[in-house]
Amino acid sequence: MSASVVLVERRGRVGVITLNRPESLNALDDALMDALGDALLAFDADDGVGAIVITGGPRAFAAGADISGMVGRSYADVERERFITRNWETVLQVRKPVLAAVAGFALGGGCELALACDIIVAARSARFGVPEVKLAMLPGAGGTQRLPRAIGKAKAMDLCLSARLLDADEADRYGLVSRVVDDARLMDETLALAERIAGFSLPALVAIKESVNRAHETPLAEGVRFERRQMYARFASEDAHEGMRAFLERRPPSFGHR
Numbered sequence: 001m002s003a004s005v006v007l008v009e010r011r012g013r014v015g016v017i018t019l020n021r022p023e024s025l026n027a028l029d030d031a032l033m034d035a036l037g038d039a040l041l042a043f044d045a046d047d048g049v050g051a052i053v054i055t056g057g058p059r060a061f062a063a064g065a066d067i068s069g070m071v072g073r074s075y076a077d078v079e080r081e082r083f084i085t086r087n088w089e090t091v092l093q094v095r096k097p098v099l100a101a102v103a104g105f106a107l108g109g110g111c112e113l114a115l116a117c118d119i120i121v122a123a124r125s126a127r128f129g130v131p132e133v134k135l136a137m138l139p140g141a142g143g144t145q146r147l148p149r150a151i152g153k154a155k156a157m158d159l160c161l162s163a164r165l166l167d168a169d170e171a172d173r174y175g176l177v178s179r180v181v182d183d184a185r186l187m188d189e190t191l192a193l194a195e196r197i198a199g200f201s202l203p204a205l206v207a208i209k210e211s212v213n214r215a216h217e218t219p220l221a222e223g224v225r226f227e228r229r230q231m232y233a234r235f236a237s238e239d240a241h242e243g244m245r246a247f248l249e250r251r252p253p254s255f256g257h258r
């Protein structure tokens, strides 16, 4: 594994992971996905980290799966290797909030990676799409499932079947991204948001993330029951009592993340 295909740094309570294969527009190969997965799990296990940012470069967040690595693989190869399943979905195991800071192309697997994050901050240069149909492939890293849930069936079908790309404003209108910012402000704005989030009680963040994700994964009544249990469980948390006391005492809370 090349050590530099992802760059990893800590900024206060925020872990930052930069995809770093600029020569191929951050095309996602096994080495990169393994390194990304390792970095994500390390930050998730680090008590000093409250939120994680994944970003790419100015031209591309990631232009999709590395086509040069896919072209020679057979059905038997991808089945045996558990291609995609094996190391592409580590981001979904992360309990802490994960933000994608996207400039340039987020295509195919790159778009699907962004969709697997909790919040997408898009620079004005961002272009989102799932153009796999042009290769006679399909958006096979969650795209056909997460895109309709994110933007509805009509828009998702259009993008999947026509390979059309969305610019940042369209992505914002469609509800695909959380915020659009100027390219020059992308990292500052995303880091400020991540730092704000990471300053809240980590167990509360984990409970909120898990509950919001339930909205996509269960029927409403089941999701509401899950949410109610999570809300009751907050009363077992030191931070929740501290947060409520601090409000009543008109002082900032001091969270121990417990």
Ligand code: CO8
Pocket: 023, 024, 025, 027, 028, 063, 064, 065, 066, 067, 068, 078, 083, 084, 105, 107, 108, 109, 110, 131, 132, 135, 137, 138, 139, 140, 141
């Ligand atoms: N894979 C490999 N190399 C890539 C990729 C990629 N996905 N994207 C770009 N590159 C390389 C180019 O080959 C080029 O390399 P070189 O300089 O050595 O020729 C370099 O990056 C720069 O790219 P371009 O010269 O093409 O730059 P342009 O600005 O002209 O175009 C585009 C940029 C529009 C992003 C163009 O590069 C492009 O269309 N890329 C491919 C986008 C794509 O099709 N993505 C989907 C890939 S498939 C996928 O993600 C499937 C996920 C799930 C699979 C499930 C399988 C079971």
